[in-house]
Amino acid sequence: EVQLVESGGGLVQPGRSLRLSCVASGFTLDNYAMHWVRQAPGKGLEWVSGISWNSGSIAYAASVKGRFTISRDNAKNSLYLQMNSLRVEDTAMYYCVKDNGSYLDYHGMDVWGQGTTVTVSS
């Protein structure tokens, strides 16, 4: 079964850091681009960041650029999101998502994890 499992969420104070991890099973990560997508409570989906199959292309939403860093370890079938200088508005469910292509272009996001919750509050 194709599956993505996120971990690393939790409660953190504003200004602190958190690192999310995502482990893939049932498929080989290194053929596909990967993304992080978040959803604040009661709100819509927001694309956060994406990384191409070989890490050669990386992109961020304007809202997180300069604070978040996406990375991957294909040997470990894993995706990561380092989140620094966290803000209250970063509070959301964070989904790890597989692209059905290798690059950050026109393909769809075809496998979604169950998400991990990040709460930023003092």
Next chain:
Amino acid sequence: SYELTQPPSVSVSPGQTASFTCSGDKLGDKYVCWYQQRSGQSPVLVIYQDSKRPSGIPDRFSGSNSGNTATLTITGTQAMDEADYYCQAWDSSTGVFGGGTKLTVL
């Protein structure tokens, strides 16, 4: 930054056709995807590259994209289709989602 606009809600009776619009500047020049998110669940890709259906998605789901508007159509809507629907496109390798449309099946 690029923006996609969706109406907040759509209502249909079972068996009828539900249509969802997604508007953006020259959207027809981009590929559009559509995602279904049922309450309490993770999103599911239902249409990619404007009109293609992933494996396992019923053929009552169809999509089109032209000009400034993309459209998702559900023909013969069922109660199980009640969900939020999001359009998504790429702008300079950056992902953009619409605000979502809530489908109510009356």
